[in-house]
Amino acid sequence: NLDFCTSLGQSYPGKPKIIRCRSLEKETFSCWWKPGSDGRLPTNYTLFYSKDSEENFYECPDYRTSGPNSCYFDKNHTNPWTTYNITVTATNEIGSNSSDPQYVDVISIVQPDAPVNLSLETKTSAGIMYLWAKWSPPPLADVSSNSHVYHYELQLKPEKKEEWETISVGVQTQCKVTMLQAGVKYVVQVRCMLDRGEWSEWSSERRIQIPNGESSPEKPTIIKCRSPEKETFTCWWKPGSDGGHPTNYTLLYSKEGMWFCPSDIFWNSTSSNIFKIDCLESCHGTATAQ
Known part of the structure; x- marks a missing residue:
């Protein structure tokens, strides 16, 4: 019989592949698989799983809820602190073939639906x-x-x-x-x-x-900082739209995690948008507008 089936191009099924496991809310989860070839014969798929280091294997509790080629684990079959060892087996009249095992930690497969x-x-x-x-x-x-x-x-x-x-x-x-x-x-x-x-x-x-009229200013862009002699340096920025308001610009800088607002100097959109820091002996900096 085996030789006769083989001569007709029939064979045991191809190897299925588990393609994804996902939990929406940590209380249930689903796994989906991709079938291999069916060997030109009717083929059944069975999902088996074990939990943590248990030797016992159990069959999928629900093959319908999550659609074709899937298994759904409801709240009674889901434990977020358990690792599941999951395998899908394809079986036809000639033989069977099993997927590579998938190890599922429910917490790490959580992907909620969109807001x-x-x-x-x-x-x-x-x-x-x-x-x-x-x-x-x-x-x-x-x-x-x-x-x-x-x-x-x-x-x-x-x-x-x-x-x-x-x-x-x-x-x-x-x-x-x-x-x-x-x-x-x-x-x-x-x-x-x-x-x-x-x-x-x-x-x-x-x-x-957004209606026309007044709005917040657009984000300015720092376009260049340059030091001619390693003792001072200058930075230039490009303003965005002023949103229909007189607009002030403040340059803040930090050293070793601390932020400074040098001399509390403000410039409006008509200034040259240049800021200079003179690094003196203490290198705390003094601020001058150019």
Whole structure:
């Protein structure tokens, strides 16, 4: 019979491959596999697992919830402090073949869904316009649990530009963003991470038009610092848009972890935007505008 099957091109199944295991919230997890060739015969797939150093193997408790070629571990079968040894075996009439084992620590495979309900609005305070962004945690998040602490990042960019700016928000579900360009439409997204797991995908994009008129100044750019003789040095910067306001510029510098605001000198946007530090014997520095 074996020779007859082989002559028809039939064979035992190819080796399956476990492609991913993921937990959304540390309380359940799923694993997915990619089948190998079926040997031209009906092929069944069985997921087996053991826990930590146990010798006993158990079969997947749920092959349906997470879709085709998957196994779902519900709360009764998930322990975040346990390492799972997982193998998928393919079997047909002629024989079987097993995947390489996958060792799964639930805490390290946590990747939540993206945050939802991102909303944007512009507000004004003291004549300065800013963007106010709010969102909700992922739908499965249990925010009442101390074990579910989500950290967030927000990214935004002008609609017509390619480069995103990323802002670390912490555990808050809202963010105030200044330094906006008046008359520009912005694109905003947010994502989250649970404990030391992976970042979620970015949420759906939201867009908002910043009204024309007054706004925060744009970010200045330091374009050059130069020392002609190792005893003094000068730095130059390029201002951004002044946002429709008289704009002052302050250069701060640090030495060995300490920040200084030299002589509390301010310059407005009509200055030459040059700052000079004279390094004297103590090398604490004196500040002069050029």
